[in-house]
Amino acid sequence: MPTSKDYSEALHDHHDTFHRFPLHMVHGIPLMEPIVQQWGPIEDFQARPDDLLIATYPKAGTTWMQEIVDLILVRGDVEKAHRAPTHIRMPFLEICPTPPMPSGVQQLVDVPSPRVIKTHLPFQLVPKSFWENRCKVIYVARNAKDNVVSYYFFDQMNKTQPEPGPWELYLRKFMEEKLAWGSWYDHVCRYWDERTNHNILYVFYEDMKEDPAREIRRVMDFLEVELPPEVLEKIVWQTSFQVMKENPMANYSSVPSTILDQDVSPFMRKGEVGNWKNYFTVAQSEVFDAHYQRRMEGSSLHFRTQI
């Protein structure tokens, strides 16, 4: 298994070969070029029955849920959770960095079971083996307005994603469902509709902010792990925004600034519900809401844009 050190060294040696990749389509979903070029092994990925998949639309709270899950699985042992950065502990299924850095699929071959795997793939692009094996899936969803603001700042600092351009145009691209990993609307709705057909726990970012202990308990129940109240309390604290922001194993500071430039915008940026109000103009908010209502009509899925 490549160690965290091997991976970090490869990342540092080859970071100058990164650039902003264009998006291409896979089954109608825009994805970064290297993912499209290496789509075959992703589609054919062999899940194991005890794999746990954490699925999200980008910037919905993936890293937060990853930290929660890891701390539950190590039963609150913080030292164990600090063994490596997030992307080594819980590989990102479809990511395809420039060789010789391993792709997510290559990384996962050597990970011993039970594996925890991150994906942003929409439901229909998740490799079939996850569903055939009835793998557990935790889906985190975040309200569209905070989600798009977070994605906008991320696309400024992530030098492998297409240039975000001005906010007004970025917001339009989100509404037109043209950002990487495609439509937020389809993403959140499809997992919602499928949650009862599969082993899917659906969690809202806003609920995690409102009552982290309650939501962590839901995750524990889903994972069939029992922990004493003081361990749960410890996990709440360790996965709080302020602690994760300072945790080098959770804040992506191990990734070179030529890939993730945290001087442009920190990975752990605000971590709030309602931060969108600082970026949407009143007019933008009205247009967005009207479009949102039409687009989400008939869905029983409801989000809170403030708590």
Ligand SMILES: Nc1ncnc2c1ncn2[C@@H]1O[C@H](COP(=O)(O)OS(=O)(=O)O)[C@@H](OP(=O)(O)O)[C@H]1O
């Ligand atoms: N502990 C905790 N509490 C509250 N919020 C948190 C936490 N950890 C991460 N975050 C916020 O989640 C946003 C990043 O989303 P993702 O982890 O899904 O990003 S990624 O798609 O994996 O790149 C990003 O949101 P914004 O701050 O709104 O940009 C992070 O700050």
